[in-house]
Amino acid sequence: MLASRNLLLALVVLLVAGLAATGYALYQEKKQPDGVQISIGKDGLQIKEK
Template sequence: MTRNVLLLAVGALVVVVGVLGYSLYEEKKQPDGVSIELGSNGLSVEQK
């Protein structure tokens, strides 16, 4: 029984690490296309 609980805990940890890694990857990934920013210097348009 304790071995099953240990395997379940390790599996859950692997899933959590995978989800967090994918989330960080998506957050850091630069979007493709055009970036439009409105700041104190006016309108800025950049193609990515």
């Protein structure tokens, strides 16, 4: 009984850690980078400071 409880607790901890890591990775992907943005379009070269 104690072994199954420990196994269940370990699985819950791994699930929470995986969700936290996935959330952090998605946050980093969507976060706008700091610095300068350079784009070339129909209006020519544009440089914007973030």
